[in-house]
Amino acid sequence: MTENLESYPLSLEGDGIPMVRFQNVTKRYGALVVLNQLDLDVSAGEMVTIIGPSGSGKTTVLRMLMTLETIDDGVIYVEGEPLTHMERNGGLVPANSSHLRRIRSKIGMCFQHFNLFPHMTALGNCMEGPVQVLGLPRKEAEERSLELLDMVGMIDKRDQHPSRLSGGQQQRVAIARALAMRPKVMLFDEVTSALDPEVISEVTGVIKHLVDTHNLTMLMVTHQMGFAKEISDRVCFFFDGAIEEQGTPTKLFENPERERTQQFLNAVLHAN
């Protein structure tokens, strides 16, 4: 439970409100501190990539923002409004489920293992949220989903169940499913890690297309340094539950200042 809630603003005001703000966010599992007083702002339309060794807390950052994990300290804001908390009688209190649902609707996520619904077709997966959550008429939900399946190059497979699709194909459907909810922020957690090398570009191609054509705010965890360098506005290097170093891709990859960053990049680049 967040301490000293009075010291956090009820909402963020003024020009240049970040799309996402982590303010002093701490996450623990028992005695293990997974994220330690994290401060991170992501601007609207920005593509921020998170890199770092396994276990450094990268996935946890995304899962907290998707509300799949609770936080132990701090406040997360989305578009200036608190996500993890809400206003009550002039102060902040932990968010209730309807508040979480309202703010969560601005966020979409793609997972390492796709997590498509196996009993629904590709089209059914994409239509589920628009029909059940947004209440769109089926016809409209179908049009929206087909447009997105077309964008990710999966229109031909619209009637296939996930078990009939390759990993790359499943991940592209998962991206369409998330986009069908029209989120403002998209989260990608190692979306290519479970894929065979030859199909990785199917998925990175779609993400690149999104960056070029949509004004989405994106937070991406990846181990693909080349891809991160190519499409990020900013790269954050996580180490031990904190941001060790961050900056433009050029600076971070070509001129890292911190020794841990250099070691990590050396290890990763030599492994490839």
Next chain:
Amino acid sequence: MEWRWDWVWDLAPRFVDATGKTLIAAGGGYTIAIILGLVFVLAQRTPLLPVTLVVREFVELIRSTPLLLQIFFVYYVGPQFGLTLSPWTAGLIAIGVHYGAYLSEVYRGGIESVPKGQWEAAKAINLPIVTTYRRIVIPQALPPAVAGMGNYLVGIFKDTPMLSVIGVAELMHTATAVGAESYRYLEPYTMVGAIFLAVSLPSAFAINVFERWVRRTLGMTK
């Protein structure tokens, strides 16, 4: 002592009637059990800890005591607390609660077989919890549960003779009555056995077919 076909023929109408009642008892009890089982399993998954604990202990209690005792309890102990039930009502309640407890465990196994990632994907598209159960979890929990559900359908059918002890006029009760009237037990009890066999065997087969059909329909086959 020899087998008397003519007598079997004479008894046929009474046994047809009793078979109908047995099927009604099994079907009615099973319907109650299917719904109660769902109530039991969902109650154990609410965030309300007292509800969870009470229901869990109750299910455990039911599963650890004999059905026959539970039937007696509802029928004979009920009236002492002002709850007088007909044999049919008492019998269906007892058998429905008993098998509801077992079915809740089958459902629980099915629900727990649904990967965590499915819940998370549902949350990521903001599905409400009830919709998540209805659209995502239960359809995937069903195929692994169908086999267990089928076994208990056959089980409940085979347990209906226990209702004869409180006077429900099902097959066993009828056979015993016929025997007592005529002092001949060979034919009536053999007929009961034959009828049970004739229903159970095809049911087991049908459940198997149904299970495969459920899997196919939900697109879960590889």
